[in-house]
Amino acid sequence: MGTKPWILLIILESVLIAITAPAQTGENVNVRVGIDHSKFDLLLKKYVNEQGLVNYGAWKQSTADLSDLDNYLKQFARPLRS
Numbered sequence: 001m002g003t004k005p006w007i008l009l010i011i012l013e014s015v016l017i018a019i020t021a022p023a024q025t026g027e028n029v030n031v032r033v034g035i036d037h038s039k040f041d042l043l044l045k046k047y048v049n050e051q052g053l054v055n056y057g058a059w060k061q062s063t064a065d066l067s068d069l070d071n072y073l074k075q076f077a078r079p080l081r082s
Helices: 005-020 038-047 056-061 063-077
Strands: none
Touching: 038 056, 038 063, 056 063
């Protein structure tokens, strides 16, 4: 069974399009350094089970853990230094 010429044409066309497509360059992104995820990691280990379900009721009852979560999230609210 011979190869159909149109299949070869489609393959060749696909290769040519891929070769001639302009490469895209990404933007420069400011990345915050020095973020400490350890307290958030502890909170996740404490309140998230193996199935990925969160015990929100228990979490809401702990003012200390809510404060830790709030402080963790505040790290992302500050403006980036240029």
